[in-house]
Amino acid sequence: MSKEDYTGIWVYAEQEKGVLSKTVFELLAKSADLKKKLGGRDEITAVVLGKSVSGLCGELFSYGAEKVIVAENDNLAEYSPRPYAKVLTALAEKYKPSIFLLPASAQGRDVAPRVMCNLRTGLTADAIDLDVDGEGVFVQTTPNFGGNILSHICIKERRPQMVTVHPKVFSPNEPVPGAAGKVITEKVEVEADDCYTVTDVTPRVFEGKPISDCDVLVAGGRGIKDEGDLRMLSELAQLLGGELACARPLADCGWLPHEKQIGQSGTTVKPRFILNTAISGSVQYQAGMHDANCIMSINHTAGAPIWDVSHYGAVADYTKLVPALIAEIKRRKSGNG
Amino acid sequence: MKILVFVKQVPDTDDVKLDPRTGNLMRDGVESVINPLDANGVEAALELKEKYGGTVTAISMGPPQADDVLKKALAMGCDESVLLSDRALGGADTLATGYPLAKAAEKIGGYDLLICGRHAVDAETAQTGPIIAAFLGIPQVTLVDSVSIDGEYAVCRRVLPDRFETVRVKMPALITVCSEMNTPRYPTPINIMKALRKPRYVWNSRDINCDPEMIGAAGSPSSNKEIFEPPKRNTDTRYFTGEIEEMASAIADTLEAEKLI
Amino acid sequence: MLINLTEEQKMIRDMAREFTKNEIEPRDKWMDENGFDFDLYKKVVDAGFMGINIPEEYGGGGGSAIDTTIIVHEFAKGSASEATFLDAHWMAADLVLFHGTDDQKKKYLPQACAGKIFAFGLTEASAGSDAAGIKSTAVRSADGGWVLNGGKAWITNSGVADYYIILAMTDASKGNHGISAFIVPKDAEGLTVGKFEQKMGIRGTATCELAFDNIRLPADALLGKEGDGFMMAMAALDGGRISVAAICAGVSEHAMTVAKDYANSRIAFGKPIAAFQGLSFRFAEMATDIKVMEMLAFDAAAMKDSGKRCTVDAAEAKLFAANHSLQICIDAQQVLGGNGYSKEYHVERFVRDARIFSVAEGTNEILRMIISGSVLAKK
Numbered sequence: 007m008s009k010e011d012y013t014g015i016w017v018y019a020e021q022e023k024g025v026l027s028k029t030v031f032e033l034l035a036k037s038a039d040l041k042k043k044l045g046g047r048d049e050i051t052a053v054v055l056g057k058s059v060s061g062l063c064g065e066l067f068s069y070g071a072e073k074v075i076v077a078e079n080d081n082l083a084e085y086s087p088r089p090y091a092k093v094l095t096a097l098a099e100k101y102k103p104s105i106f107l108l109p110a111s112a113q114g115r116d117v118a119p120r121v122m123c124n125l126r127t128g129l130t131a132d133a134i135d136l137d138v139d140g141e142g143v144f145v146q147t148t149p150n151f152g153g154n155i156l157s158h159i160c161i162k163e164r165r166p167q168m169v170t171v172h173p174k175v176f177s178p179n180e181p182v183p184g185a186a187g188k189v190i191t192e193k194v195e196v197e198a199d200d201c202y203t204v205t206d207v208t209p210r211v212f213e214g215k216p217i218s219d220c221d222v223l224v225a226g227g228r229g230i231k232d233e234g235d236l237r238m239l240s241e242l243a244q245l246l247g248g249e250l251a252c253a254r255p256l257a258d259c260g261w262l263p264h265e266k267q268i269g270q271s272g273t274t275v276k277p278r279f280i281l282n283t284a285i286s287g288s289v290q291y292q293a294g295m296h297d298a299n300c301i302m303s304i305n306h307t308a309g310a311p312i313w314d315v316s317h318y319g320a321v322a323d324y325t326k327l328v329p330a331l332i333a334e335i336k337r338r339k340s341g342n343g
Numbered sequence: 344m345k346i347l348v349f350v351k352q353v354p355d356t357d358d359v360k361l362d363p364r365t366g367n368l369m370r371d372g373v374e375s376v377i378n379p380l381d382a383n384g385v386e387a388a389l390e391l392k393e394k395y396g397g398t399v400t401a402i403s404m405g406p407p408q409a410d411d412v413l414k415k416a417l418a419m420g421c422d423e424s425v426l427l428s429d430r431a432l433g434g435a436d437t438l439a440t441g442y443p444l445a446k447a448a449e450k451i452g453g454y455d456l457l458i459c460g461r462h463a464v465d466a467e468t469a470q471t472g473p474i475i476a477a478f479l480g481i482p483q484v485t486l487v488d489s490v491s492i493d494g495e496y497a498v499c500r501r502v503l504p505d506r507f508e509t510v511r512v513k514m515p516a517l518i519t520v521c522s523e524m525n526t527p528r529y530p531t532p533i534n535i536m537k538a539l540r541k542p543r544y545v546w547n548s549r550d551i552n553c554d555p556e557m558i559g560a561a562g563s564p565s566s567n568k569e570i571f572e573p574p575k576r577n578t579d580t581r582y583f584t585g586e587i588e589e590m591a592s593a594i595a596d597t598l599e600a601e602k603l604i
Numbered sequence: 605m606l607i608n609l610t611e612e613q614k615m616i617r618d619m620a621r622e623f624t625k626n627e628i629e630p631r632d633k634w635m636d637e638n639g640f641d642f643d644l645y646k647k648v649v650d651a652g653f654m655g656i657n658i659p660e661e662y663g664g665g666g667g668s669a670i671d672t673t674i675i676v677h678e679f680a681k682g683s684a685s686e687a688t689f690l691d692a693h694w695m696a697a698d699l700v701l702f703h704g705t706d707d708q709k710k711k712y713l714p715q716a717c718a719g720k721i722f723a724f725g726l727t728e729a730s731a732g733s734d735a736a737g738i739k740s741t742a743v744r745s746a747d748g749g750w751v752l753n754g755g756k757a758w759i760t761n762s763g764v765a766d767y768y769i770i771l772a773m774t775d776a777s778k779g780n781h782g783i784s785a786f787i788v789p790k791d792a793e794g795l796t797v798g799k800f801e802q803k804m805g806i807r808g809t810a811t812c813e814l815a816f817d818n819i820r821l822p823a824d825a826l827l828g829k830e831g832d833g834f835m836m837a838m839a840a841l842d843g844g845r846i847s848v849a850a851i852c853a854g855v856s857e858h859a860m861t862v863a864k865d866y867a868n869s870r871i872a873f874g875k876p877i878a879a880f881q882g883l884s885f886r887f888a889e890m891a892t893d894i895k896v897m898e899m900l901a902f903d904a905a906a907m908k909d910s911g912k913r914c915t916v917d918a919a920e921a922k923l924f925a926a927n928h929s930l931q932i933c934i935d936a937q938q939v940l941g942g943n944g945y946s947k948e949y950h951v952e953r954f955v956r957d958a959r960i961f962s963v964a965e966g967t968n969e970i971l972r973m974i975i976s977g978s979v980l981a982k983k
Contacts, residue, residue: 087473087483112503116485119437119470123477128436128564131468145568150466151359155368157570164564201482201516206509210502222603232630246603258379258464260522265504271467279603289573296576300601302594306869314576318597320583320590326948330591335604338595418615529623531652532675533665535615 011102012165013047015040018094018108018118019054019066019074022085026054026062029109031178033171034070036136037107038179043138048104049073055093057083063189068181073188075101081198085113088199091120097192098125103166105144107136110170122168128161129168132271134175134293153270153289174274214249217266221278222248223298225268227291228255229284229305229324236261238328239283245335246279253285269294283324287312304328344397344492347448348388348458349475350381350416352409353465361572368570377412380460382419382527383520387490388458389420390525395492397455398422402447404432404440417538418530425451429547431555436563441474443558446551448479456497457517461486469519476517484510485519607670607902616671620678623651629682635808636685636953639800640764644686645721655717657694658701662713669843669905673850677901680854684957685808687854691847692760692809695840696722696769699785703828703836712767712787723765725756725814726837732758733970735834736779740772740816742786750826752786752794752819758964763797763812766790770816771833783833786825794819805956842915843908844965845922849901852925852961853894856932859954860890863936866943883939890932897925916978919971926962933958 015037020027030052037050052071054062056078063074077093094117098106106121108114110132122129134156135147146159146169161167217223224243226236240250250266257267268275270290280295282303292315295301302318304327313319320327355374362369377385388399401416403409404427413424427443435443448454457479459472469485476483487499493511501508502521512518530538548558556562583590598604609617627647635641648654657672658664665671672694679687697716700708716722731737740754752772756762768788775782788795798813828836864887867878877883900921907914933955937944944951962968 091477112486115469116473116483119441119473120477120483122470123438123441123474126438126564128438129468129470130565131437131466131470149573150570151354151356153573154359155361155570156573158568159565160568161564162566199482201513202484203511204508205498205511206507208507210504210506246598258522260526263523264502264521279601292576301578302597308869311575313578313580315578316580317578318583318594319580320594322587322590326587327590330587331594334588334591334595335598338599338604414611414615418619529651530615530619531665532616532619532656532667532671533652533660535619536612536665536667538615539611 009104009163009165012104014049014051014101014103014105016098016103016106016166017050017052017071018106018114019052019062019071020109020111020113021054021056021059021062022113024056024059024062026065027109027111027173028178029111029171029173030066031069031181032173032176033107033109034066035179036171036176038070040105040136040138040144044142044144051075051101051103053077053094053097055082055090060189060191063187065181067185067187068183070179071187073190075190075192077192077194079194079196081196082194084204085117086199086202087116087120088202089196090117091124093194093196094121095124096194098166106166106168108168108170110172114170118168118170125164125166127164127166127168128159129170130159130161131170133169133171134270136169136171149270149290149293153291153293156289172270212263212265216273217249217251217268218273218275220249220251220275222246223251223268223275223277223280224248224283225251225253225280225285225295226256226283227253227285229286230256230261231325233261235325238332242281242328242332242335245332245339246281248277248279251275253288253291282312282316283328285312286310287315344391344395344456345454346388346391346397346399346456346458347451347454348381348384348399348401348416348421349444349460349471350385350401350403350412351378351460351463352376352403352405352412353378353463361570366570375408375411377415378460378463378465380462380464380520380522381412382415382460383522383524384458384460385416385419385421386525386527387520388456389528391456391490391492392420400425400451402444403427404444406433413543414538415530417541417543418535419528420530420534421541423542423544425544425546427546427548427551431548431553431559434560434563435558436565437468437470437474438564439558439560439562441471442478442562443548443551443553444471445475445478446553447546448475450546450551455514457481457515459517459519461519461521472517472519479515479517481515481517482512483517483519484512486521487518488521488524490518607906609670609674613671613674617674617678620675621681624678624682628679628686632683632685632808633947633950633953635683637807639807640689640810641686641808645689645764646719648686648690649719653690654693654719655697655713657698658713658717662709663717664713669846669908670902673846673901673905676847677850677854677898680851681858683808684851684855684954685806687847687851688760688806689809691844691851692724693722694847695844696724696761696767698843699724699769699827699836699840700787702839703785703832705824708787708824708827715766720766721761721764722767722769723759723761724769724837724840725759725762726771727758728755729757729813733967735771735783735837738771738773738783740770741776742772742774742784742821745820748823750786750821750823752788752816752821754816756814758801758811759814760809760811760964762814763800763810768795768814769827771837774830778831780834781831783837784830785827785833785836786821787827788819788821788825792819792821803960805953805959838915841965842918845918845971846901846904846908846914848961848965849897849904849918849921849925852922852929852958853897853901855954855958856890856894856897856929859933859936859951860887860894862949862951862954863887863890863939866940866949870941877939886935886939890935893928893932897921897928900924916975919966919974922961922966923968923971923975926968929961930955930958
């Protein structure tokens with residue numbers, strides 16, 4: 007069994023309660039691009055698992071799937087790592103795709119490594135680009151060290167070449183209503199995992215809107231010296247009609263929840279205005295906000311990378327500038343300006 | 344309870360650069376620390392030990408200097424440490440990393456709970472934990488921010504983007520933990536002084552019965568074609584200057600112009 | 605590096621450094637404005653620092669003078685107040701360790717390790733350098749106990765301490781050799797804690813007046829032999845002076861670091877002011893002096909650990925450190941120009957903190973007496 011026997015591009019059609027993840031459509035679009043670059047012979051297949059999910063085929067075809075494998079079983083009604091990994095492994099062994107793309111979602115990142123291990127193949131995490139090089143080799147670009155170093159990865163011999171991709175790295179194509187393709191229904195045999203039971207689900211309540219929905223953001227980074235300083239950033243955000251967000255270090259140490267993190271491994275945002283405070287501007291951070299309309303930054307280092315992406319800048323100590331700015335804004339708002 | 348906690352040594356900064364001549368990472372002067380999320384893992388293990396009794400073994404794979412993170416784990420309170428150090432293990436991708444770590448767990452045997460940090464802050468693949476679990480054939484629960492024990496089961500709360508899930512998993516099992524879970528304790532000086540007298544093992548790939556085809560570069564399906572620094576963006580930045588008060592005033596002017604205030 | 609730190613000592617140093625950076629340094633300004641920080645003190649207790657100097661059998665860390673010097677040195681890089689608090693506590697606990705009976709050690713040392721604060725009381729309003737001039741008295745009572753009268757001033761940790769080691773005159777006719785040491789709990793009847801002293805610096809330590817009004821103490825409150833108090837205190841001060849030298853080194857390094865960051869980023873005449881030699885040369889002096897301070901402190905600590913008498917070495921270390929640290933802090937303040945005068949920039953606080961060290965735990969004058977006496981007595 008050599009790699010030449012593997013053909014086709016798979017996209018894991020992650021679904022929850024009958025709703026497909028938007029990242030699936032983004033990956034289907036990218037698959038079409040890869041297919042072209044690989045010579046046009048790889049079939050694009052979406053693979054969906056669940057209890058009764060065949061109704062999702064139409065949507066998958068409209069976004070670019072040429073084939074859909076539907077694996078249904080009562081025991082797949084809810085996601086569970088081992089049963090899902092078992093089914094995906096069996097399907098991959100049967101159908102031998104060359105490339106297998108999955109969303110880098112909680113579910114994708116949970117199941118992909120187990121499948122990769124079962125198949126003894128390679129898995130590239132959080133790819134920010136996928137391409138085909140001059141020799142026809144599928145190359146994945148991934149960030150390291152917060153994106154300050156990028157790697158070109160390839161999985162030379164083993165198949166399938168597995169990759170997880172974050173949401174919004176690629177863009178979906180316009181859906182083609184009524185597009186059709188081949189449906190393969192796999193009647194899989196899989197037991198529920200008695201060792202793993204979800205006993206309770208509680209929705210999370212967040213302070214404020216998701217940062218991806220915010221028009222205005224004030225973000226803090228590694229340079230914020232004291233957790234208490236977040237209060238004044240929050241105050242400034244409110245004065246501007248926006249919300250507080252952060253770069254990765256503040257989420258990693260728990261000062262703000264992961265949901266407030268801007269960046270490659272967090273959320274991509276496109277606000278009307280963003281103020282970066284004490285953020286050095288690593289590649290992974292820039293990737294998450296560079297499309298913002300108006301970018302202003304405060305940092306006390308003249309050589310920080312954040313200036314590469316900022317429209318406005320102040321090389322200053324935030325502990326002095328932010329209180330002064332808050333005072334000035336309040337002054338103007340109260341009509342003393 | 345027998346708990347194994349996996350710890351990785353990572354650079355203390357994201358500010359890594361490439362040597363323009365060789366194209367390799369410049370590691371000089373870059374300090375190495377315990378992966379912060381693995382410190383959360385050690386703390387979780389120690390809290391479980393304090394509550395339910397048992398032992399905690401810290402395991403790391405790396406060059407000899409990776410021993411520093413094991414020392415830190417011992418100083419925080421772990422009972423023993425295992426370092427997997429072997430040239431043959433070097434140059435490994437995630438599959439060829441998870442495999443020897445799983446073999447080490449196999450050699451130790453009798454474990455109830457395996458704990459990993461959610462991801463390592465250098466590569467952030469978040470794969471090592473699940474790969475270890477897959478090799479050992481045990482269930483996994485990722486993104487855990489709290490855990491308690493109920494007989495044979497670990498009761499874990501997972502933090503998902505939109506919800507919390509409580510999962511009961513039968514041990515032996517592997518969990519990966521988030522930074523929200525706890526604040527890692529400082530190693531007390533007393534524990535530091537005791538740390539180096541605790542049992543410490545160094546194993547090579549043969550000690551843990553590794554198949555040579557499955558370790559190192561030979562056992563790595565993925566390979567790194569090249570590493571490079573990303574192209575820099577270029578924006579014309581307008582700087583505010585002067586004293587703090589002047590800057591604040593100029594910024595406020597801009598905010599007014601942008602209709603933000 | 606004359607002193608080779610062991611693996612464990614490096615780990616302790618790194619841990620103390622991390623603790624200082626994360627927990628102590630951010631609180632120094634608050635302590636300067638508000639006084640003793642009880643929350644921080646709890647963290648210091650939880651992190652296991654209170655009993656470093658006490659043997660393991662009493663619940664301590666079994667640390668050496670090098671170990672304690674490492675820790676106060678690191679603490680001082682974040683807060684002179686916090687380092688001083690800890691040093692004073694250790695010094696008082698050491699008195700029990702070296703001179704206590706088995707029962708006293710078993711009773712008090714575990715408490716010192718667990719977080720009960722100890723304070724060492726020799727100085728009075730009218731007697732500092734001249735120890736024999738103390739007016740506090742302890743008189744034997746009919747039941748074999750003692751009655752303590754008098755008072756103390758300038759005692760670090762007074763007002764927050766759980767136990768005071770009080771030096772009092774038991775036989776005035778013997779001068780220095782008529783002083784004895786007593787362990788006095790904070791709730792002793794007749795003990796009054798006066799107002800907090802408004803100090804120029806190290807305002808994060810608690811310093812109050814104490815008044816003793818016929819405090820009745822049991823017989824076993826006597827620490828060590830009657831009349832040995834002065835000798836015990838002087839020996840304890842040797843250790844204290846080594847710590848103070850290390851604290852001075854830490855404060856100086858903190859000041860230099862703040863000045864360095866400022867000099868590297870403040871632009872004047874088109875470049876960072878660090879580019880001007882008049883300023884940069886100052887850093888050469890600072891760095892060299894700091895290194896000497898460290899070496900003297902650690903050398904004296906090593907001497908103490910080896911069991912040799914280290915009185916002169918400790919005095920030399922403290923004399924050098926006290927003189928130079930104040931000057932370094934003032935120089936650092938100068939680098940900051942006008943901003944150095946602002947509390948927001950911290951360095952003025954280091955100047956105020958450093959000022960005390962040429963006076964506390966042995967004035968410069970007393971130290972010079974000790975050192976010159978030793979030099980001139982040599983054959």
